[in-house]
Amino acid sequence: MQPEKKISFDSISTLVTPIRLILGWQFFSAFLRRVINDPEKLDPNSPAYMGHAFNHFLPHALFIKPMIEFLITHVHLLYIFLFTFTIIEGLVGIGLILGLLTRLSSLGATLLSLGILLGSGWLGSTCVDEWQIGIAGIGCGLVVMCFGGGLFSIDYLLLKNRTSKILRLLTSGPFDLNSVQIRNIALIFSIIAVFITLFTYQALHNGLYGKLYNLSKVPKIEILSANLYDNGALKMILYRVDGPDTYGAFVRQIIVSNDSGNIVETFDPNETNVDKSKIKNFYFNKIEPNKYSLVVPLGAKAEIELLPTQNIKLERGKYKIELIDVSGLKWEKYININ
Known part of the structure; x- marks a missing residue:
């Protein structure tokens, strides 16, 4: 009987690289669109200004409706918020693509995706596309947060020999956990992801029971x-x-x-x-x-x-x-x- 082969945590986490790269590009491309490709999206005097889209979220947003209403009635604060949001998206995207501060970046991606889901998850005139983007971002963010950047990351190149627990929480590398603790973390994250998915699907689209509806189809x-x-x-x-x-x-x-x-x-x-x-x-x-x-x-x-x-x-x-x-x-x- 051959002895069981042991595979390092970094080798296993490398399998998550495609998810990390795609999730990173999703947020970095949003930054590029507003800053380079279509700067009118950050011009308050332009019809393409993101403030208009932000106002679109208001009628059926979940939990964050008071924040949205406050911002769209205070246009200067709205601009600051959208500009800051864009910068954060860019930093999160770069962090994930490069594998730099990977766990911190993936936490940012998870929270940004949650915000997108709560604000615009009800939109999508032909399908539930905004909802799908939100839940996919949350799920992918949680996975990358668990595994880190893997072998193809700046975290691994610069910090592979560091033992600081705080650095591991922010970057990559194995946690000092036993199999039971790992199982519990996986179970907790799974419950969170499934709950958010099913709850928002029902709340925004009546998708679990009752008649499915699309609020962004007919004016x-x-x-x-x-x-x-x-x-x-x-x-x-x-x-x-x-x-x-x-x-x-x-x-x-x-x-x-x-x-x-x-x-x-x-x-x-x-x-x-x-x-x-x-x-x-x-x-x-x-x-x-x-x-x-x-x-x-x-x-x-x-x-x-x-x-x-x-x-x-x-x-x-x-x-x-x-x-x-x-x-x-x-x-x-x-x-x-x-």
Whole structure:
């Protein structure tokens, strides 16, 4: 019987190199896109600015919604946050690609992926792609954090003979653990990864039980409040909560009808007949009229006042406010004139 061959920890951890390199490139390429390939992503005056995407996360973000709302209402802090986030992504990516401070870098990748998952895991107009990116990043980050950089890493070249436990926690190399402790760590990390995966899949997409839904497929505008005055003036607070983040909803017509179903007033909101000073936007993404309609980007929320189009006198009673999108989608709310 041949004696059992012993394989070093560094040799086993080298098998994780492809995961480390790909995960590193995922974050470093994000840094490159914003700093070199498309610097407009960090230009607050550009339509490509990342602040718009950050605002898109707001309607269905998990746990971090208050932070997102705070940042998109404080644009200077939003810029600092996005710039800092980009730098951290670059450092994490470089660390993983080079195998430098590998465990610290993989911890950063895990936390960044968790943030991405909680913020944008509900997005993806054709599939659950943002959710998949988030959970894959968490799983890969945990694996690399356990194994370190392996033989093809700067950690191994520079620190292979160091015995400091703190250095090992930050870089690479074997832990001073027995088989039971290693098994327990593997079990804990597995439970964490599986729990996050299944919990967010249900919370963001109803994927475990019930009917699977995709909140970023079809636009939806919520009429949070509406006030109709007897002279026909209409004041509303609109909030776009669902649909693709790549384009807005386009409200081409607003119809007011009475309790009998008769139309009493029609608004055609566009840049000609909507006073921009009567639109109060709350967030970074703004509701604005264009030549043909009222454009409502994902995550935008605003109070809009529409002046009467004709001299009318509305009676007390129940009325229906109906928003009609260019696609034919409709959103409505019933209100009363007292």
